[in-house]
Amino acid sequence: MTKTPTSRLDKLLANLGYASRREIQMLARNGHILLDGAPILRADTRIALRPDLETRLVVDGEALDPLPGVALMLNKPLGVTCSHKEAGPLVYDLLPTRWRRRDPAISTVGRLDKETSGLLLMTDDGALLHRIISPKRHVAKRYRARLARPLTGGEAELFASGTLMLEGEEKPLAPARLEILGPQEAILQVHEGRYHQVRRMFAAAGNHVEALHRESIGGLALPADLPPGAFRRLGDIDLAAIFAETGSGG
Numbered sequence: 001m002t003k004t005p006t007s008r009l010d011k012l013l014a015n016l017g018y019a020s021r022r023e024i025q026m027l028a029r030n031g032h033i034l035l036d037g038a039p040i041l042r043a044d045t046r047i048a049l050r051p052d053l054e055t056r057l058v059v060d061g062e063a064l065d066p067l068p069g070v071a072l073m074l075n076k077p078l079g080v081t082c083s084h085k086e087a088g089p090l091v092y093d094l095l096p097t098r099w100r101r102r103d104p105a106i107s108t109v110g111r112l113d114k115e116t117s118g119l120l121l122m123t124d125d126g127a128l129l130h131r132i133i134s135p136k137r138h139v140a141k142r143y144r145a146r147l148a149r150p151l152t153g154g155e156a157e158l159f160a161s162g163t164l165m166l167e168g169e170e171k172p173l174a175p176a177r178l179e180i181l182g183p184q185e186a187i188l189q190v191h192e193g194r195y196h197q198v199r200r201m202f203a204a205a206g207n208h209v210e211a212l213h214r215e216s217i218g219g220l221a222l223p224a225d226l227p228p229g230a231f232r233r234l235g236d237i238d239l240a241a242i243f244a245e246t247g248s249g250g
């Protein structure tokens with residue numbers, strides 16, 4: 001059986017972005033940190049990092065933030081950037097302020113363009129992040145695209161061919177699956193994550209993407225009740241769904 005990891009209280013809370021270790025010592029000494037209802041007066045107390053700690057440890061009257069190993073889905077709105085440092089609104093601004101000070105930091109799993117909306121995963125778990133984006137895992141990403149011009153009929157074959165070469169690249173794209181929804185609307189399912197991939201694929205087919213929205217990653221779909229700008233924590237069932245065979249080929 002693996003041993004439950006432990007952490008000093010001050011290190012745990014400082015890494016979750018609550019305050020400096022010194023400030024946490026003061027909070028503890030003044031009885032602001034409770035475990036199972038009883039104050040922990042010493043900030044050097046070692047705490048077992050069990051998942052139920054989030055309900056048992058209370059800081060300044062509030063339940064503890066998610067322990068490291070958190071994973072989220074965000075319904076990314078248009079106009080926000082997947083970057084820690086660019087100017088303008090960032091996806092990280094949509095999380096609670098304290099979460100932006102966490103170490104390990106929460107990062108996006110791949111990126112969506114500023115003008116792409118939809119399902120964006122975020123995590124502080126580097127191994128999980130790499131499992132999702134690894135080409136070996138073959139996790140499918142489904143995008144709904146609205147096009148500037150009507151489809152001409154050859155696009156599905158071109159995208160499925162495995163020979164389409166994007167400008168400036170040396171390796172052809174892996175086969176991708178196009179589902180046509182209407183004359184200027186389609187779902188494109190890809191397994192790679194190349195720069196501006198979907199927009200560049202339609203550009204290679206002589207079209208232009210006017211609106212782009214990611215609907216799902218693997219078997220995990222953006223829920224209809226998650227409004228733009230809102231996020232939700234992922235549980236084990238959601239994580240398993242990402243890697244579940246979606247059965248839609250491509």
Ligand code: URA
Nearest residue numbers: 112113116196198199
């Ligand atoms: N392909 C794009 O062109 N943009 C995205 O944001 C994602 C995939």
